[in-house]
Amino acid sequence: MIVEAGQLALTFAFALSVLLAIVPLYGSFVANQRLLLLAKPLALGQFVFCLLAMLALIYAFRSSDFTVINVAQNSSSTLPWYYQITASFGSHEGSMLLWVLMLAGWTALVAQYSKALPLLLQGRILAILGIILAGFIAFSLFMSNPFERSLPFYPVEGRDLNPLLQDFGMILHPPTLYMGYVGFAVAFAFAIAALMSGRFDSIWARWVRPWALAAWLFLTLGIMLGSWWAYNELGWGGWWFWDPVENASFMPWLAGTALIHSLAVTEKRGTFKSWTVLLALAAFALSLVGAFLVRSGVLVSVHSFATDPGRGMYLLVFLLLVVGGSLLLYGRRMHSVRSQARYQLFSREMLLWGNNIFLLTACLIVFLGTLFPLFHKELGLGSISIGEPFFNQMFYYLTIPFALMLGLAPWVRWKQQQLAPLIKPFSLLALAALTLALGVMASMQTVQANLALMGLLLGAWVGISALAEVTLRIRQFGSVGKGITKLNASHYGMTLAHIGFAVLVVGVAMTKTYTVERDVRMQAGDTAHVAGYDFTLVEVYELNGANFGGQAAELDVRKDGRYLTHLHAEKRFYRIQRTIMTESAVHARLSRDLYVSLGEELPGNAWAMRIQVKPFVRWIWLGGLLMSFGALLALADKRYRRKTSGQPTEPANA
């Protein structure tokens, strides 16, 4: 019964979203205030119904109602209760509903917190979100219904959740990532609404900025969680694989990063307008491309869902309509927009423009690298794969100028900057960065050149420059105490995010260079020496979990003869799905991770073990976290709430 109610709720949500797409938009053209005022209740209403639909689905999973196909294929009665809940978004159908719910949530938030906006704009923004919502709810209802039943013949036991997804990371990763993905729909709607009315000024940028920042925050967090999850669950000790689906989330991130920087210029200087609008369109379009790639089955990866061509076609058409429609509007309207502000060649505007160019080039590289195999195959040139080295090489070259500019940009004034006053502080900064990088280099036991040194140099450069810059700004207020409280929250946010980037660069370079990985054959009692650590295999024994069996290995780790820690690695066999999973053992410290995964059983009572020592790998996720916190701080800035009763601080996780 509840399941049917869920289906009904989703149908109501669809009806409301169609109304939301039409009524306020019509009202905005005939200037009917009453129709425009309907936008808010409609937006809130469809959110309530989407929420009810999601709750009904969770109920079906919790009660193990195997008459529902979705539940039967992705859950089982032996699954722990928390995974039964997360299984509700572990499948294609369920995750689509989650996607819809998130979008509905953002729409409701916009409705709630946009009182300060002119009614006309408010109505149009909500109507555009309504159009997108209607498209996705229709997809969920007609193409991938999560509530479909298989009556009268149904299984007595479900097929269980894919073991890869039975992990703590799975609880957090999809919701945050989706919040980020669909969050860019808000910036998109603002851009389209502004295109309709032709009004672009710094007030418009100030309205969009917190929404774009919030979406970027969630996307950053989501990608970082995904990387951390892959590291723990896939058993290879890798943290980024340039897998097509990872790339699909990375592209909107790159465009979104460009967007939040470009928005800064539009807000502060009233220029870069058409560029900012284009980026807002691009960020959301790339989110849609991501959804298409993951759900259409055109690309094969660990993430892709079981799909059929009809769904892919629907998403492709939807994508083309959204992108085509918005570009058409952009082309018709944008030529009338003129930027007034002038700026010199050496100015912050130019440096931020450079930032955008590099981010978009990176985006283009990822796009080509991801889709090239697809084109190659469809053109009949044979199947190919593009390896990690391609992306690594390209990003290596891109990061160097990007990071150099990043260290420079916050110091440079808007409009124009004389070179002379910057020479002295920058020589000092460069010297400090060099000393720091070489110092860290010297403290590592082996000196390996190039990548690690470059990473440390760039990281130190960006980090020191960011710290020095924020100190300088604080001093400018007279006393330090006064400065600390006077400086904008968004300035702190920027500094923190830049330091996060520095930390990330250092983490990537150090992990890439200094990771020691060894695959060894071990019997109980054997010791493997890896990078100064002694790993002793104590025993391997049989496991017996709720829905899995398998083996577990116990290892003792010593360094210089001194006992350091105990590691517990598992190889699980999930009975229902008949799948083997590696649960790696990790001993994490800020300076290094010890990582052990249990491989296959070898003849002669021995086991294959993969042992890795990965210096600085935590810094990668720490960098991502710092960037997210930076965005959070920036969101807390007072100016987004000035004159407005309630701009968003932190959108609640819908």
Added chain:
Amino acid sequence: MQSRRQKRLFAVLLVIGLLTGAVAAMLYALQQNIDLFYTPSQLVEGLGKDKIKPQPGQRLRIGGMVVPGSVQRDPDSLKVSFDLVDTGPVVTVTFEGILPDLFREGQGIVAQGTLVDQTTIAATEVLAKHDEEYMPPEVAEALKGIRHVPPSQLQQKNSDAKPAEGRY
């Protein structure tokens, strides 16, 4: 002082220069990193209409079914070798390291490596998907001539691996 036009020109030239550089670098890097996919019979007979055979030393990917009984392990190390087959010829793959969890005899896998001689590949990576019924799409295509089969339908067909009692 520069005029607005000069600045524009400079900006446009900079963009074009950067783009050209980026695309050139990208193509160069792409060329070095494209790995063609072969099945064992394509490897032996040549690929495509022109029957181009790969040269020893070339990096490539190969996909096929592991021949049952062909897996040989070195007793003292993690060295392993096995044979791959699709429709005819057999190709040998050597590898040192941990095979993926789902590596089984008789199952489809993809290996990345370099060609040693006409029928031997030294693999640097062996891939098998986390799904018992998985067959690399390229292998499925070469073996059966099927494309884009929705896994949901595949699962329906081979449902004997599942608990049988209650299903249908």
